[in-house]
Amino acid sequence: MAEITLDHIRHAYGPAKSRDDYALKELNHVWSDGGAYALLGPSGCGKTTLLNIISGLLTPSEGRILFGGKDVTGLPPEARNIAQVFQFPVVYDTMSVAENLAFPLKNRGVPAAEIKARVARVLDMLRLTAIADKKAAGLTADNKQKISLGRGMVRDDVAAILFDEPLTVIDPHLKWELRAGLKRLHREFGHTMVYVTHDQTEALTFADKVVVMYAGEVVQVGTPEELFLTPTHTFVGYFIGSPGMNVLPVTLEGTTARVGGEEVALPAAFAAPAGARVELGVRPEFVTLGAEGLAFTTTRVDDVGREKIVHGTIAGRDVAAILPEGAEVPAEPRARFRLDRINLYADDWRLAPA
Numbered sequence: 533m534a535e536i537t538l539d540h541i542r543h544a545y546g547p548a549k550s551r552d553d554y555a556l557k558e559l560n561h562v563w564s565d566g567g568a569y570a571l572l573g574p575s576g577c578g579k580t581t582l583l584n585i586i587s588g589l590l591t592p593s594e595g596r597i598l599f600g601g602k603d604v605t606g607l608p609p610e611a612r613n614i615a616q617v618f619q620f621p622v623v624y625d626t627m628s629v630a631e632n633l634a635f636p637l638k639n640r641g642v643p644a645a646e647i648k649a650r651v652a653r654v655l656d657m658l659r660l661t662a663i664a665d666k667k668a669a670g671l672t673a674d675n676k677q678k679i680s681l682g683r684g685m686v687r688d689d690v691a692a693i694l695f696d697e698p699l700t701v702i703d704p705h706l707k708w709e710l711r712a713g714l715k716r717l718h719r720e721f722g723h724t725m726v727y728v729t730h731d732q733t734e735a736l737t738f739a740d741k742v743v744v745m746y747a748g749e750v751v752q753v754g755t756p757e758e759l760f761l762t763p764t765h766t767f768v769g770y771f772i773g774s775p776g777m778n779v780l781p782v783t784l785e786g787t788t789a790r791v792g793g794e795e796v797a798l799p800a801a802f803a804a805p806a807g808a809r810v811e812l813g814v815r816p817e818f819v820t821l822g823a824e825g826l827a828f829t830t831t832r833v834d835d836v837g838r839e840k841i842v843h844g845t846i847a848g849r850d851v852a853a854i855l856p857e858g859a860e861v862p863a864e865p866r867a868r869f870r871l872d873r874i875n876l877y878a879d880d881w882r883l884a885p886a
């Protein structure tokens with residue numbers, strides 16, 4: 533396995549006159565050996581471009597990519613020692629499930645006893661043992677994709693395994709089970725894994741570190757908890773969570789933020805650069821509705837069973853609050869924000885307390 537270093541990576545598909553012409557703007561990251569990383573972001577943010585640069589299908593316009601300190605920027609895919617799992621299954625129909633898994637190891641001359649042991653582990657972790665001897669041809673799409681995942685994971689000589697939205701064809705109820713299987717395999721085999729998805733649940737449950745991409749940039753690399761509690765960019769706050777973080781324009785006065793004509797006490801003093809657009813971010817989970825706080829006009833209540841999502845406005849801006857199951861929505865509510873869960877943003881980037 534190897535550490536992956538992205539060194540000043542930029543990529544433009546056509547002539548690049550300005551920063552906006554780059555599909556990837558400037559990536560500088562070191563992803564650790566044995567780490568499970570999810571690349572998460574909306575359609576068009578550059579996930580596939582980055583994955584192709586890592587696999588070698590694409591050479592970046594600028595910058596270098598290193599595996600374990602070795603520059604591989606100019607190397608073709610076959611010289612990079614990378615395993616890839618795609619959206620749709622790639623299996624040998626005439627082989628059994630176990631033979632499919634053994635194939636990449638046989639090809640590399642791995643001793644038979646080791647092949648047997650590794651294949652058995654992968655079959656077990658992906659819950660394929662019961663159908664190990666069945667031919668792949670007659671299997672469901674779910675099981676075929678499990679074989680593809682297993683074929684990626686069975687090798688121990690790869691620099692990294694890249695997954696490109698591998699659970700697209702999988703039945704939603706099976707996804708949890710498969711992600712758990714991937715996690716078990718990762719814990720046991722310690723591969724460096726890069727997993728592309730636009731599904732936040734998939735990213736958060738798969739990865740130790742989630743790399744959030746937006747418009748050709750990496751806006752945050754963090755644990756699921758960090759992305760939830762301290763989004764470094766308003767986009768992360770909006771993209772992670774359902775509904776996403778509320779964002780309200782404010783003016784700062786020391787430890788107070790002014791929202792419309794009202795005041796919110798802040799956990800600390802914040803200073804924003806002169807002229808910056810300042811916003812307060814608070815997740816719906818940390819908004820309570822009661823008799824005190826900011827005037828809140830309810831527009832809609834979504835009762836989703838385990839909780840109520842109350843949509844409304846504060847000073848003309850949309851704000852959502854999540855109330856626990858059984859809680860009543862007050863008739864003329866006022867909204868309070870949990871003090872230690874407020875983040876402040878200047879021109880979309882999170883401010884540290886002054």
Ligand code: ATP
Pocket residue numbers: 545546555573574575576577578579580581582730
């Ligand atoms: P998706 O989730 O839809 O696959 P993505 O996050 O993987 O999106 P990319 O496919 O990497 O995003 O695309 C990033 C940007 O580069 C987009 O603006 C896209 O239109 C552009 N792009 C991607 N491939 C090409 C190409 N072959 N030629 C020109 N532009 C491209």
